[in-house]
Each structure stands twice: as C-alpha cells, then as structure tokens.
Amino acid sequence: MMTDKKQILVISNQAGLINSLKEELSLQFEISTVNSIHSGYQSALILLPDIILLDQTSLSLKSFKNLASFKSTHFLNKCWLIMYANEAVKPEMEKSYGDIVNEIFYTSISHIILCGKVIQHINAKTPLSNYWKDSFMGLFNLLENPIVLLQQESILEMNDAFKQTFKIHKTEGLKLTDFVDCENKVKVKASLRNFARGKHMKAVANTVLRLKNNKVRNAKISFSKLDKMIDGQFIMIIHFTEDKTLVKEKIGTNSTNVEKCFVENSHLTDFSFTRREKEIIGLLCKGYKTKEISDTLFISPKTIEKHRANIVKRTNSETILESIIYAINHNLIDLRH
Numbered sequence: 001m002m003t004d005k006k007q008i009l010v011i012s013n014q015a016g017l018i019n020s021l022k023e024e025l026s027l028q029f030e031i032s033t034v035n036s037i038h039s040g041y042q043s044a045l046i047l048l049p050d051i052i053l054l055d056q057t058s059l060s061l062k063s064f065k066n067l068a069s070f071k072s073t074h075f076l077n078k079c080w081l082i083m084y085a086n087e088a089v090k091p092e093m094e095k096s097y098g099d100i101v102n103e104i105f106y107t108s109i110s111h112i113i114l115c116g117k118v119i120q121h122i123n124a125k126t127p128l129s130n131y132w133k134d135s136f137m138g139l140f141n142l143l144e145n146p147i148v149l150l151q152q153e154s155i156l157e158m159n160d161a162f163k164q165t166f167k168i169h170k171t172e173g174l175k176l177t178d179f180v181d182c183e184n185k186v187k188v189k190a191s192l193r194n195f196a197r198g199k200h201m202k203a204v205a206n207t208v209l210r211l212k213n214n215k216v217r218n219a220k221i222s223f224s225k226l227d228k229m230i231d232g233q234f235i236m237i238i239h240f241t242e243d244k245t246l247v248k249e250k251i252g253t254n255s256t257n258v259e260k261c262f263v264e265n266s267h268l269t270d271f272s273f274t275r276r277e278k279e280i281i282g283l284l285c286k287g288y289k290t291k292e293i294s295d296t297l298f299i300s301p302k303t304i305e306k307h308r309a310n311i312v313k314r315t316n317s318e319t320i321l322e323s324i325i326y327a328i329n330h331n332l333i334d335l336r337h
Contacts, residue, residue, distance in 0.1 A: 012055030020111035201252030
C-alpha cells in the first residue's frame with residue numbers, strides 16, 4: 001500500500017500529453033514538468049524523482065546527446081527512466097537509447113494506456129526501501145564525521161566517530177534532543193517529525209551540541225533521508241567546523257523549516273541572565289530560601305518569585321532546579337564569589 005505520493009518528472013513540450021498525465025496520475029504522483037532535457041537534469045537532481053518520462057515526440061533528437069548523464073549520476077541511477085517516442089523512429093530509438101533508458105513506449109499506445117503502464121510499474125515494482133540505507137551503512141563506520149541514523153528524534157544507530165566523540169556506546173532510549181542544546185526541544189521534535197514526513201530530502205542547520213561532562217560545542221548538522229520509502233528514517237552528519245558545507249546544494253530539495261527551527265531555538269551564544277537574576281541564582285546555589293534572599297538583596301519575596309518565574313521561562317525549564325543546572329552547564333553564572 002502506498003502511503004506517500006511518488007515523484008514523476010515529465011520532460012515534454014506537448015500540452016496534450018502533460019494534461020493526460022496530470023489527469024490520470026495525480027492521485028499517485030506529484031507531477032513536475034520541464035520543457036528541455038538540460039533543465040530536466042537539473043530538476044531531477046533537486047526532486048530525486050521515482051520516474052523520469054522523456055517525451056521524444058516533442059523534443060529534438062539533438063538534445064538527447066547528454067541523456068546518459070541521467071543514469072550515470074549516483075542520485076538518479078535508481079529512478080525509472082522511460083521514453084515516449086514516435087513509432088516511426090522505433091529502430092533508431094532502440095539502437096541509440098535502448099541501453100540508456102529503462103523502457104521505451106511508442107505512440108502506437110494512447111496517453112491513457114501509457115499512464116496505465118506507469119501505474120502498473122509502480123504497483124508491481126519490488127520495493128527498494130533499503131537501497132540507500134544499505135549502501136550508506138556499508139560506509140557508516142569508515143567516515144570520520146560523527147553520524148547517527150534517526151527515526152524522527154530517536155537514535156537507531158551511531159557510527160564509531162559518534163561513539164568516540166560523545167562517549168556513548170548504547171543507543172537504547174537515546175534521543176537526538178539528549179545531545180542538542182536548544183531553547184525549545186518540543187519545537188525541535190516537531191520539526192524533525194515534519195521533516196521525516198515531508199517531501200524534502202535534506203536539511204542543514206547550526207546548533208549547539210552537548211558532549212561528555214556537559215561540554216558544549218557549536219556544530220553544523222546535516223540531515224539527509226536515506227530513502228523516501230522509509231517512513232521517518234534519515235541520517236544526521238555532524239561537522240564541528242563552522243565554515244564547511246556538508247551537502248551539495250544542488251542535490252535534493254532542502255527543508256528550510258528545519259533550519260529555521262534550529263536558528264530560532266539555539267541562542268546559547270547570545271543568551272545571558274540579568275544582573276539581578278545572576279544574584280538570585282547564585283544565592284539559590286548556596287541554599288538560600290526566598291526569605292533569606294529577600295533579606296540579603298533588600299527586595300520583596302514577591303519580586304523574587306517573579307524573577308524565579310522569569311528564569312524558568314527563559315531557560316525553557318520545568319523547575320528552578322533545572323534552570324540552575326542549565327546556568328551552571330553553560331557557564332552563565334560565576335559561582336566563585
């Protein structure tokens with residue numbers, strides 16, 4: 001049973017064919033159209049479609065000279081590349097392109113039958129749901145960057161570099177939010193869930209990661225789906241060098257909502273308490289009660305409670321104790337005095 005629409009890229013100048021495809025296939029496919037093979041190749045790298053349909057009947061044969069680039073590209077070699085061609089040039093098509101495309105259909109069949117062939121192929125096709133995952137996992141522990149396999153926010157697998165960097169050896173019960181220092185982890189969870197369910201194949205964001213002994217480091221993280229067929233599974237690659245790009249900008253559509261979420265919720269470098277908040281936290285760390293803080297700072301207990309509430313809210317904590325731990329871990333207060 002198909003739970004998500006497949007992607008089909010149609011390269012054609014024929015309005016009648018495009019309209020027929022949209023009418024017959026819109027329930028099963030998200031249909032994108034371009035009018036040249038050159039722009040089709042660029043669009044294919046962004047969309048990473050399940051099917052690419054080339055309409056030879058409306059394109060010049062001269063434009064087909066770079067057709068082999070579709071199948072020679074790693075990101076596209078598993079898509080179903082098909083051609084719709086004139087019956088009159090069948091011998092030439094078979095000779096020139098039979099070994100390049102997966103299948104050629106001719107104008108001896110109607111547009112409706114062509115659509116039926118496409119649907120039949122998708123329904124009968126053996127799922128390749130583990131293709132990208134298996135390919136990647138073969139290199140998993142050879143890569144120097146810390147990498148984890150995620151199902152939404154849950155960590156399923158981690159490579160040796162991640163284990164060494166974060167001093168972790170078991171994945172049971174681990175969440176990405178255990179290592180990502182964000183102002184609002186609920187929003188981060190929701191953002192990852194939406195990314196897993198969405199059509200975009202990648203996302204890049206800056207955030208702060210928590211290492212062993214509560215050390216924190218700024219990092220650029222890259223999310224990439226291993227397969228559109230795997231519900232919610234994708235990888236995260238970590239790079240601690242801020243000025244390096246982790247993914248090729250031209251490959252796969254980018255989920256900007258993930259980047260926006262991390263930007264909005266990772267403000268540790270700009271975060272600071274007010275002077276009064278620091279005083280109150282410092283006294284709380286020494287075991288002072290509200291009345292004792294009131295006497296020491298010459299402010300009313302009601303004002304102190306207001307400051308406490310603001311501290312809890314600003315650190316996105318549940319209790320004042322969590323806020324204090326947060327402040328200590330991030331060196332936001334000086335306890336030497």
